[in-house]
Amino acid sequence: MLAALKRYPRSVNLLFCATFVLTLGRAISLPFLVVYLSSTFGLPIARIGVIVGGALIAGSVLSLYGGYLTDRLSSRGLILGYTACFIAGFVGMCLAADLWLFFGFLVAFNFAYSAVDVVVKASFGRLLPAQEQGRAFSIRYTFINIGYAVGPFLGAGLAHWAPKLPFVVSALLGGGFLLLYLVHGERSQRPAPTGQAPVAFLALGRVLLDDRRLVCFTLGGVLSAVVFGQFTAYLSQYLVTTRSAEAAYEVISSVVAVNALVVIALQYPLGRRIDERRLETWLLAGLALFLAGVIGFALSTSVLHWVLAMAVFTLGEIIVFPAEYMFIDRIAPLRLRGMYYGAQNLSNLGGALGPVLCGWVLASLPAHWMFVMLGAFVVAGGVFYRLGAALPAAPRQP
Template sequence: MATYSRLIRRLMITSLSIVISRALISPLLTLFLSNKLGLNPQDVGLLLGIAVFSATLLSLYGGYIIDRLDKRQLLILTMLSSGVGLMLLTFAQNLYLVTLVLIISETASALFLICSKAILSENLPVGQRVKAFSLNYTLTNIGYAVGPMIGVVIAGVQPSAPFIVAGLIAAGSVFLLLGVSREVSPLSQASQPQSFLKTLIILKNDRTMILFTLGCLLSTLVHGRFTLYLSQYLLVTHTQEQTLDTMAALLACNAITVILLQYQIGRFLKREHLRFWIAGGTALFIVGLIGFSMADSLVGWCVAMFIFTLGEMIIYPADFLFVDTLAPEELRGSYYGAQNLSALGGALSPVMCGFLLMHTPAPSMFYALSALAALGGYLCFVSGRRVAIIQK
C-alpha cells in the first residue's frame, strides 16, 4: 500500500472502516427490525428488498452526480449520510420513517462504492488500477470477517448499541479524508458531462455496456447474496443446528480464501485477456454450484466454497476493469452507476431460490443457478470482444 498516494491509501482505509460499520449490523438487522416494528421475517425481507431496489435505481443518477461534483466531498457526504442513517434506526419507530432511513443508508453505501471506483480509476495509472481494486476488495473482506463478530459482542451488552457504534464509525471516517483535497489531481482531465438525459441516451446506445450489465445481473444472481440462498437450501435439507455449523464454516472459508489470495490473483488480470478471465471465473462458479449440490459432508461443502470463491475473486476485479476500460473519462461515475444496476440480481436471488426450493427438488436450485451463471458469463464474454477491440 506504501506505493500508492496518500489519497489512495486513505481511501482504502476509509473503505475498510465503512465496511466494518456495515458488517457490525449485518447479522442483527433482520432481528432488530422484526422486534422494533413487529414484522414477520417475510415482511422484513420485503422491507429490505424495497430499500436495496430503491438504492440501486437511485445510484444510476448518483453516478451522474459523481461525474459532475467533487468526488472527495461526495464521499464525505455519503459517509455522513450512512452514519446518521445507522444511528437514526435506533430511534425511528414508524415503518415509513424506517423505510426512508434504510433507503438513504443503502443509497449512501452504493454511492460510496461507485465513487471509490471512480477515484481509483481517475487517480491511478492503468497498470495499477486492478491491483489497487483487488487490495481494496481484500480489505473489504477483512471488514466483513471481523465486523459481525464485533457486532454480536456489542449487542450482548446492549441490543441497539451496534447501530450507534456503526454510525459513529461511518461518520468518524470522514476525518480520514480531510486534508487530502489538494492532493486530488486526476491523471487525465475530463470535461464535464452533459445533462442526465443525454447521459442516459449515451448509456442506452452503448450496446456493449448493456450486454455487460445484463450479464453481470445474471452473474450477481449467483454470487451477489450467495449466503442467503445457501442458508435457505441448508434449512430445507439439514437441521437448524447443522445449518448454523455449515454456514459458519463456509463463511470462514470464503473470508480466509479472499484475504489470502485476492490480491495475488488480481495482479495477473490483464485487459487484453479480460473476456477469458470472466469465462474462467464463470466456470469456477458453475463447478462450485455443482459441488454444493453434491456435497454430503462439511469437507465437501468447504471444497465447493473454495472453488466458488476463486470465481468470485476473478469476477469482482474483472467487472471493475471492464467498466474502467469501456467508460469515457467524463462518464466513469455514470458507467459505474449503470453497472451497479446488476445489484438487482442479488435482491432477486433469494426470491427465486425460495420459489425453486418450494416447488422443485432442492438440488435443482443449484442447476438453475449454474444455467444463469453460464448465460451471464456468455453475455459478458460477448461484450468482452468489444473491450478487446478498444484495446487494439
C-alpha cells in the same frame, strides 16, 4: 500488499480507508437488521425480507445518480457528503420509532454506501495507470472482505449489550472517517475537464442504453450476481429445506469462514495478476470456477464437501470482481466513469433476486433444481460478458 500500499499516494490510500471503514460499519449492523426489525417492530420474516431487500435495491438504483454526480463534482466533496449521509442513516435508524421512517434511513445508508463505492472505483481510473488498476481493485476487495469477516463478530458482541449499539458504533466509525478525510483528503480531486457541455441526467440514460457493451456487461453482472450475491441466503434455504436448521447453521458457519479466509489470503496475490490484455479469459475462468463451485454444492454430502466446494467458488469470486471492474473502466468514456460504475452497481439487483428465485424453486420443484437454475444463471451471465467483450470499442467520449 503492504508494499503496494506504501507505494500508492495518500489520495489512493484514503480511498482504501473509505472502503474498509464504511464496509466495517455496514457489516457490524446489517446482519442484525432482521433481529432488530423483528423485536422492535414485530414484523414477520416475509415482510422483513421486503424491507431489507427493497432498501438494498433502492440504494443501488439511486447510486446511478451518485455516479452522475461523480462525473461532475469533486470527489472530496462527494465523499464527505456521502459519508455524512451514511452517518445520518445509522443515527436515524437508531432513533426512528416509525417503520417507514426507519426504511427511509435504511435506504439513505444503502445509497451512501453504494455511492461512495462508485466514487472510489471511478477515482482509481483517474488516479492510477491501467497496469495498476487490477492490483488496486484486488486490494480494495480484500479490505471489503476483511470488513465483512470482522464486522459480524463485533456486531454480535455489541448487540448483546444493547440492540441499538451496532447502529451507534457504525455511525461513530463513519464519523471517524469523516474527520480523517476532512483533514487529510485531497482538495483538488475534480473530474478532468473535457471541453464538452454537460449532459443532463435523464439524457445520460439514453447514452448508457446506446452502449451495447455496457448493457451486456450489466446484464451479465445481474445474472451472475444471482449466484454470488447472496450465496449464504440460498444455501441456508436449501439446507433448511433438505436437512435441518442445525445442519444449516453448521454448514453456513463453515463456508462463511472459508470464504473469508480464502479471499483474505489469495485476493491480492491472484488479483494483481489480472491484467487488461487478458480480461476476457480471466473473467470466463472465474465464471467457470463459479459453475464448478455450484456443482460441488449440489453434490456435497458432508461439511468437508461443502467447504471444498466453497473454496473453488471463492476462487471464482476472487477473479470475477476485479476483472469486471476493469472491464467497466476500459469501456467507460473518460467523463462518464461514475455513471458507468453506477450502472454496474445494478448487479446488486441480481443479489437481491437470488434468494427469491431460489425460494420459489425450493417450494415448487425438487431441491436439486435450485442448483440447475444457478448453473444456468452462471452460463447466461458468461454469454452476456462474452457478447460485451466481442462488440467493437467505441471512442472514449460520449
